[in-house]
Structure formats: C-alpha cells, structure tokens
Amino acid sequence: xxxxxxxxxxxxxxxxxxxxxxxxxxxxxxxxxxxxxxxxxxxxxxxxxxxxxxxxxxxxxxxxxxxxxxxxxxxxxxxxxxxxxxxxxxxxxxxxxxxxxxxxxxxxxxxxxxxxxxxxxxxxxxxxxxxxxxxxxxxxxxxxxxxxxxxxxxxxxxxxxxxxxxxxxxxxxxxxxxxxxxxxxxxxxxxxxxxxxxxxxxxxxxxxxxxxxxxxxxxxxxxxxxxxxxxxxxxxxxxxxxxxxxxxxxxxxxxxxxxxxxxxxxxxxxxxxxxxxxxxxxxxxxxxxxxxxxxxxxxxxxxxxxxxxxxxxxxxxxxxxxxxxxxxxxxxxxxxxx
Amino acid sequence: xxxxxxxxxxxxxxxxxxxxxxxxxxxxxxxxxxxxxxxxxxxxxxxxxxxxxxxxxxxxxxxxxxxxxxxxxxxxxxxxxxxxxxxxxxxxxxxxxxxxxxxxxxxxxxxxxxxxxxxxxxxxxxxxxxxxxxxxxxxxxxxxxxxxxxxxxxxxxxxxxxxxxxxxxxxxxxxxxxxxxxxxxxxxxxxxxxxxxxxxxxxxxxxxxxxxxxxxxxxxxxxxxxxxxxxxxxxxxxxxxxxxxxxxxxxxxxxxxxxxxxxxxxxxxxxxxxxxxxxxxxxxxxxxxxxxxxxxxxxxxxxxxxxxxxxxxxxxxxxxxxxxxxxxxxxxxxxxxx
Numbered sequence: 184x185x186x187x188x189x190x191x192x193x194x195x196x197x198x199x200x201x202x203x204x205x206x207x208x209x210x211x212x213x214x215x216x217x218x219x220x221x222x223x224x225x226x227x228x229x230x231x232x233x234x235x236x237x238x239x240x241x242x243x244x245x246x247x248x249x250x251x252x253x254x255x256x257x258x259x260x261x262x263x264x265x266x267x268x269x270x271x272x273x274x275x276x277x278x279x280x281x282x283x284x285x286x287x288x289x290x291x292x293x294x295x296x297x298x299x300x301x302x303x304x305x306x307x308x309x310x311x312x313x314x315x316x317x318x319x320x321x322x323x324x325x326x327x328x329x330x331x332x333x334x335x336x337x338x339x340x341x342x343x344x345x346x347x348x349x350x351x352x353x354x355x356x357x358x359x360x361x362x363x364x365x366x367x368x369x370x371x372x373x374x375x376x377x378x379x380x381x382x383x384x385x386x387x388x389x390x391x392x393x394x395x396x397x398x399x400x401x402x403x404x405x406x407x408x409x410x411x412x413x414x415x416x417x418x419x420x421x422x423x424x425x426x427x428x429x430x431x432x433x434x435x436x437x438x439x440x441x442x443x444x445x446x447x448x449x450x451x452x453x454x455x456x457x458x459x460x461x462x463x464x465x466x467x468x469x470x471x472x473x474x475x476x477x478x479x480x481x482x483x484x485x486x487x488x489x490x491x492x493x494x495x496x497x498x499x500x501x502x503x504x505x506x507x508x509x510x511x512x513x514x515x516x517x518x519x520x521x
Numbered sequence: 522x523x524x525x526x527x528x529x530x531x532x533x534x535x536x537x538x539x540x541x542x543x544x545x546x547x548x549x550x551x552x553x554x555x556x557x558x559x560x561x562x563x564x565x566x567x568x569x570x571x572x573x574x575x576x577x578x579x580x581x582x583x584x585x586x587x588x589x590x591x592x593x594x595x596x597x598x599x600x601x602x603x604x605x606x607x608x609x610x611x612x613x614x615x616x617x618x619x620x621x622x623x624x625x626x627x628x629x630x631x632x633x634x635x636x637x638x639x640x641x642x643x644x645x646x647x648x649x650x651x652x653x654x655x656x657x658x659x660x661x662x663x664x665x666x667x668x669x670x671x672x673x674x675x676x677x678x679x680x681x682x683x684x685x686x687x688x689x690x691x692x693x694x695x696x697x698x699x700x701x702x703x704x705x706x707x708x709x710x711x712x713x714x715x716x717x718x719x720x721x722x723x724x725x726x727x728x729x730x731x732x733x734x735x736x737x738x739x740x741x742x743x744x745x746x747x748x749x750x751x752x753x754x755x756x757x758x759x760x761x762x763x764x765x766x767x768x769x770x771x772x773x774x775x776x777x778x779x780x781x782x783x784x785x786x787x788x789x790x791x792x793x794x795x796x797x798x799x800x801x802x803x804x805x806x807x808x809x810x811x812x813x814x815x816x817x818x819x820x821x822x823x824x825x826x827x828x829x830x831x832x833x834x835x836x837x838x839x840x841x842x843x844x845x846x847x848x849x850x851x852x853x854x855x856x857x858x859x
Contacts, residue, residue, distance in 0.1 A: 235792075413787060432791050445783040449751060453770050453799040454573075461791040 184212040184221070189252045189282030190500055196237055200508065204237065205253070205501040212284050220289050221263040224279050227497075227518040228256035228309035229504045231411075253281035253500075256314060258298070258305050259520075266290065274300050276308040281500050283520060293468065302483040310515035311489040312478045315343030318464040319409065320474035322431030323351045325467075326460050327407030331356040334401050336420055338362040339411040340372045340381055343489060343515035344433070347478060348409050350487035353377045357407075360400050362393075362416055364510045371513070375488065384416055390447065393419035409433070414444040421451045430459040490514030522550040522559070527590045527620030528838055534575055538846065542575065543591070543839040550622050558627050559601040562617050565835075565856040566594035566647035567842045569749075591619040591838075594652060596636070596643050597858075604628065612638050614646040619838050621858060631806065640821040648853035649827040650816045653681030656802040657747065658812035660769030661689045663805075664798050665745030669694040672739050674758055676700040677749035678710045678719055681827060681853035682771070685816060686747050688825035691715045695745075698738050700731075700754055702848045709851070713826065722754055728785065731757035747771070752782040759789045768797040828852030 186209050193206035215221055233255060236247040247254060257279035261269045266289035269275065277295045279285035287295050298308050310316065319337075329335050329352065337348045340361025349372070352359035361372040361381035372381035380400035387393040397405070397419060404425035410417055410432045424430070452459060481487035492512040494503035500518045507516045524547050531544035553559055571593060574585040585592060595617030599607045604627035607613065615633045617623035625633050636646050648654065657675075667673050667690065675686045678699025687710070690697035699710040699719035710719035718738035725731040735743070735757060742763035748755055748770045762768070790797060819825035830850040832841035838856045845854045 417787070432787075443786055443788055445785045446787040447783045448781055449755070449770075449784040450781055452797060453801075456799045456801060456804070458796065458798045459790060460796045461794045463791075463794060466794070 184214055185284060186210075187212045187282055187284045188497055189280070190497060191252055192237060192247050192249055194249065195239055200234060200237055200505060202501050202505065207498060213286060215263060215265045215286060218266050218288055218290055220261050220266050220269045220287050220295065222257070222259045222275055222277060222279055222285050222287055222295070223262045224257045224259040224283060224285065224520050226258050226306045226309055226520065227279075227281055227500060228313070229494075229500065229507050229512075229516040229518065230255065230315070231507065233504065234508055254278060255280050256309050257285065258308050264289070269295065269297065273297050274305055276313065281497065281518075283497060303479055306491060306493075306517055306519075307482060307489065309517055310343035310491065311347050311482055311487055312475055313343075314464060315515065316347040316478040317471055317474040318433055319344045319347035319351060320478060321462060321464050321467055321470060322409045322433055323348060323355075323407075324474075325470075326431035326458075326462065327409065327429045329355060329357050329407045332358075333406035334358040334360065334403055335407040335409070336360045336362065336397070336401070336405050337409040337411070338384075338416050338420075339510070340378060341368045341376065341490065341514055342411070342512070344409070344411060345372075346376045346489045346514070347481075347487060349376045349378050350481045351477075354481070354486065358401075358403075360397070360405075362397075362412075362420075368513060371490065375490070377486075384419075387415075387419075390415045390418035390422065394422040397423045404428075407431070413446075418447045421446075421448055421455075421457070424451065424455050424457055426455050428455060428457050430457060432459060432461045433464070492516045494518045496520065522552055523622060524548075525550045525620055525622045526835055527618070528835065529590055530575060530585045530587055532587065533577055538572060538575055538843060540839050540843065545836055551624060553601060553603045553624060556604050556626055556628055558599050558604050558607045558625050558633065560595070560597045560613055560615060560617060560623050560625055560633070561600045562595045562597040562621060562623065562858050564596050564644045564647055564858065565617075565619055565838060566651070567832075567838065567845050567850075567854040567856065568593065568653070569845065571842065572846055592616060593618050594647050595623065596646050602627070607633065607635065611635050612643055614651065619835065619856075621835060641817050644829060644855055644857075645820060645827065647855055648681035648829065649685050649820055649825055650813055651681075652802060653853065654685040654816040655809055655812040656771055657682045657685035657689060658816060659800060659802050659805055659808060660747045660771055661686060661693075661745075662812075663808075664769035664796075664800065665747065665767045667693060667695045667745045670696075671744035672696040672698065672741055673745040673747070674698045674700065674735070674739070674743050675747040675749070676722075676754050676758075677848070678716060679706045679714065679828065679852055680749065680850070682747070682749060683710075684714045684827045684852070685819075685825060687714045687716050688819045689815075692819070692824065696739075696741075698735070698743075700735075700750075700758075706851060709828065713828070715824075725753075725757075728753045728756035728760065732760040735761045742766075745769070751784075756785045759784075759786055759793075759795070762789065762793050762795055764793050766793060766795050768795060770797060770799040771802070830854045832856045834858065 261273040340363040361378040369381040372378040599611040678701040699716040707719040710716040
C-alpha cells in the first residue's frame with residue numbers, strides 16, 4: 184500500500200492559530216479489509232469550522248484529536264476496492280481529512296458518496312454542490328424564508344456559501360446584497376456572482392459607518408441576513424433589519440480565533456421582533472438530496488459559477504487555512520493534491 | 522363633566538428616567554359624543570415597555586407624545602354611556618392611560634372590553650389575565666414550545682409575566698426555574714408561585730457565577746428561556762442552554778434606561794443552535810381569546826395566584842414606575858385610584 188503524507192494537529196492554539204500548530208507526517212496506509220475502499224484525494228476542503236475544532240472546548244463537533252490527521256471534506260477517486268458498492272475509478276466525496284489517501288468503510292451511511300462529474304467539476308462537490316452550498320440553501324429556505332421582492336444580505340459574499348446564497352436569492356427574485364473585504368471581491372460579487380450590490384466592510388471602521396453604507400444599497404431595509412462572520416458586521420446589519428427580519432447564523436469567523444466578540448445591540452431583537460437562529464447543516468441530512476439537486480442544477484445551467492482559491496499540494500494546506508480565517512481566500516478555499 | 526387629574530410626559534429622559542420627566546395636570550373631561558363612553562379608572566397598569574416610549578427613538582411603538590397623558594392599560598367602570606355597547610356599571614379593561622377618567626369611542630375594535638369579575642378580581646385583567654399573562658402564554662406556547670420534562674427559566678420571576686409563566690409551565694409538567702432579585706422574591710417564587718427553584722441574581726456579580734448557580738438547579742440544562750431583563754442574566758442563561766434551546770425575548774429592562782447592554786456570547790447561538798426570537802404580544806391579537814381563557818381558568822382554579830404591588834393614588838404613579846424599572850416592585854405593579 185502507498186505511503187500516506189498527512190497533516191496532523193500537533194498542539195492546540197493558545198489564541199490565534201499558527202503554522203506551528205500543524206505538523207506534516209507520513210504514515211503507512213493500512214491494508215484494506217473486506218468492505219473497505221482506498222480513496223486517493225484530488226482536493227481537500229478548508230472550512231472555517233475547522234478552527235473551532237482545534238480548541239479543546241464544548242462545541243457542536245468533538246474537538247480535533249491531537250496527533251491525528253486534521254479532519255475535513257475531500258473529493259477523489261477510488262483506487263482500490265474490497266466493497267461491492269464502489270469500483271476503482273469512481274469519483275467520490277467523503278470526509279477523508281488533510282491527507283493523500285483515506286481508507287473508508289464503504290457501507291457506513293454518509294461516509295462516501297459517488298458523484299457525477301459530467302456536468303459538475305469534481306472540486307465543486309466541496310463547495311457549491313457540497314456542504315457550503317447546502318448551508319446556504321438551508322439558511323435561505325428554512326430560516327430566512329425570503330419572499331420575492333424582499334432584500335437579503337450575506338457576509339463573506341464571495342465565499343462558497345455566499346456565492347451559492349446569491350444564486351438561490353436571484354432565482355427567488357430577491358434583492359441580494361453582499362458584504363466582502365476589498366474592492367476586488369466586491370466587484371467580483373456584482374459582476375460575476377449576480378449580487379445587486381456589495382459593500383466593502385474594510386472601508387468602514389465601525390458598525391455605524393457600515394450600517395450607513397448598507398442603508399444606501401438597501402433602501403427598503405433588510406428582511407433576511409445570512410451571517411458568516413459576526414462582530415461589527417452583525418451589529419451593522421442588525422441596525423438595518425426590518426421588523427420581523429430573520430437572521431440565519433452559521434458562522435462566526437470573527438469569534439473563532441481568540442476571544443468572544445459581543446453582539447452590541449441585542450435590544451434590536453426585541454425592537455424589530457427579529458428571529459435569530461443558529462444551525463449546523465450536518466444535522467439536517469434529510470434535506471441534502473433536495474438541496475444538492477437544486478445546487479447542481481444551478482451550476483449546470485451556469486446560474487452559479489463559483490470561484491475557487493486553490494492551494495497547491497498538501498504542505499500548503501496549513502498556510503491556506505490560516506489565510507482563510509483572515510479572509511485572504513477569494514472564493515471557496517481548496518487544496519489541490521494531484 | 523368631572524375634572525380629570527392626569528400625569529403627562531413633560532420632557533424626555535436624557536439617560537435614566539426621573540420624576541422630573543413627569544407632571545401632574547388637571548384637565549376637563551370633554552362632553553360625550555354619540556358612540557362614546559366615560560370610564561372611571563379603578564387601577565392603572567405600570568409596565569416596563571413604557572420606558573421605551575419615553576424616548577424619541579425608533580421602537581415598536583410610537584414614542585409617547587410630549588405634553589400628553591402617559592399611555593397605559595387601565596381597568597375601571599363605565600360611568601356614563603352614549604353607546605349601545607356599554608351601560609353604566611360595566612367593568613371594563615382598556616388603554617386609558619395615567620389619568621382618572623377616559624373618554625372612549627366604544628366601537629373602536631380593541632378599545633374597550635367588558636370583563637367578568639365574578640371569578641377574577643378586576644385588577645388581574647392588567648396582569649395575569651391581561652397583557653402580561655398573554656405575553657407569558659405566547660412566549661411559552663409559540664416560541665419556547667417546551668415539552669413535558671424539559672427545563673424552562675424565566676427572569677423577573679415574581680412579576681406579572683413570570684408568575685403566569687410558572688403556572689403555564691407547571692400545567693405542562695416542565696421544570697421551571699425563576700431568576701429574581703433578593704431572598705424575599707425567591708422564597709415567594711418557590712413557596713407561592715410554584716417555581717421548582719429560584720436564583721437570586723443579586724448574589725452574583727458576573728455571568729459566570731450566576732451561570733454556576735443556574736447549573737446547580739438545572740442539572741439537565743435549560744431548554745427554554747423567557748427573557749425579561751437582558752444583560753448579565755441573559756449571558757448567564759445562554760451559557761447553560763441545551764442544544765436547540767429557544768429564547769423568547771420580550772423585555773430588556775437592563776437596556777431600557779440608558780445605554781445598550783451587549784450580549785457577550787453570541788457565538789453560543791451557533792454552537793448550541795439556539796433560536797432567539799423577539800415578539801410584541803399586541804401584534805398577535807388573534808391569539809388573545811385563547812390565551813385569556815386559559816389564564817382566567819388558571820386564576821379561577823387557584824393555580825395562578827399572582828401578587829400585586831399596589832401604589833396608592835395617581836400622584837404615586839411616577840415613583841412607582843421608576844421603582845419598577847429598578848426591580849423594586851414585588852409582583853405586578855399597579856396604581857389604585859379608588
């Protein structure tokens with residue numbers, strides 16, 4: 184069996200995560216048992232939730248174990264199979280982690296899923312037609328429930344979730360406004376991703392200024408907000424929410440790295456009768472088939488053309504991941520292995 | 522027509538509300554027109570929402586107008602009628618404001634409602650069988666939706682909303698824990714109002730300490746929280762919320778008077794997949810009949826025995842109101858006029 188280079192969590196961050204938290208090791212790939220398949224990874228997914236797992240704290244997922252390979256989504260190819268469910272050459276999506284190969288019990292529900300790469304590029308199953316896409320779908324359809332003509336806003340607009348959110352919002356005939364960092368991302372959001380407007384939060388130093396900028400592009404207020412960052416951006420949006428607005432909360436990048444960031448105007452929840460709801464998309468697996476079908480259709484018809492940030496090679500993963508936490512990626516952050 | 526002593530809003534508070542914001546005046550009661558009735562008030566209701574209306578700021582109700590009588594709920598007796606809908610002697614609940622008499626257009630929907638005082642004392646229609654009771658009912662049934670055996674918590678536990686909440690929770694076989702200020706209130710909550718436990722928040726100087734105290738009396742965590750105060754209490758409860766917990770937010774006394782109070786751990790909304798929802802009970806009038814019927818039944822059968830703080834005479838209203846904002850009341854705060 185081939186050697187298997189992998190990135191493990193060597194020690195936990197004290198405040199900010201750093202490169203020294205990670206370590207490259209090479210381990211042997213074990214021989215396959217009956218029912219198992221060997222998958223060679225083509226792309227790894229890097230996602231903000233991984234930062235939370237690096238802490239040894241109560242969270243919605245168990246902490247990442249020290250000395251173990253960093254967990255995460257992967258797409259690749261079956262190269263050896265001792266399961267009737269898969270044959271070599273199958274393109275598959277799974278949770279292989281930051282390594283070159285994974286050995287998977289093929290019969291475990293949800294462990295490995297065969298995908299079609301005729302209409303959807305393989306790597307997209309980590310983004311627009313994968314967990315981030317379904318995340319956008321769930322927040323839009325099950326929490327925000329926006330009606331045609333309403334205004335919806337999403338932060339981290341050019342990321343995997345944000346771009347899928349925009350495509351879904353446009354098919355529902357909503358006005359969709361993005362929040363992103365820097366003029367390049369904002370221009371991309373409006374020119375390529377279908378956003379009606381996009382605000383560069385880096386131009387604003389406080390919530391009041393960002394809120395004024397939002398007012399200019401949301402003349403009818405904000406009915407739904409998909410929150411990916413927290414902190415000042417959340418405060419600014421809350422100041423513009425219409426009565427009975429809905430906020431889907433699935434990320435708090437601003438709070439992952441270091442100390443908690445407060446919400447400064449919670450009285451607005453009462454004043455504007457808001458609903459704020461947190462969710463984890465992996466707890467709603469029953470809805471994935473419906474969501475993935477719609478997302479694949481949006482990609483196949485060109486209505487969703489997501490951008491990717493591609494880091495080259497396994498050893499580039501830690502630095503790319505740290506960059507993601509600081510918003511240095513532009514589009515869905517992945518690592519290309521072969 | 523009789524002279525009508527009344528309390529008007531003379532000027533707006535700069536930070537804390539003070540006695541000097543109010544002014545006692547006496548105006549003439551206008552003659553009745555066709556369709557109008559004259560109501561003599563027996564009791565005025567004092568409620569925290571009135572503080573919000575004293576500011577000239579966006580809120581869920583229009584600001585209280587300067588120079589006008591302070592608005593608010595009243596119960597009393599029809600003393601003169603030029604409407605076929607009411608006859609002198611009728612006991613009625615309405616929104617008469619801080620004054621001795623009110624002239625009401627009897628046909629305006631919701632303006633005046635005849636009530637039965639055989640099984641429910643008249644003043645209770647301002648509390649347990651009125652707006653505060655329906656507030657508890659809505660939060661419990663429509664947002665928290667607690668199941669038998671779950672643990673629910675309410676702040677301002679011995680107030681009008683809190684005591685109704687406890688009675689509703691016990692009929693649904695929930696564990697119900699109160700948060701109140703001082704040993705007398707806490708003892709009353711458990712001895713008289715049916716709370717399984719009550720925490721004195723004044724014994725704790727920060728959210729972590731209060732949270733530890735909550736842990737001791739909520740061994741299975743907290744599934745639902747009815748929020749009346751905000752600030753440190755909200756932080757402490759959020760730290761103990763179970764996954765998929767629900768928070769009904771209908772008051773933020775901590776934030777009414779002066780500057781906004783932050784929510785310090787919003788990342789918990791995501792981590793514990795919470796739903797937080799603000800509401801205003803007057804926007805759900807369709808549910809009032811059902812709610813009032815259940816609340817009246819709880820009172821009539823002795824399952825809800827609310828306590829009242831009674832201030833004597835119209836001139837006592839401003840001071841009693843300021844005390845309410847500081848938690849000096851013990852039970853539903855009302856003003857007895859005759």
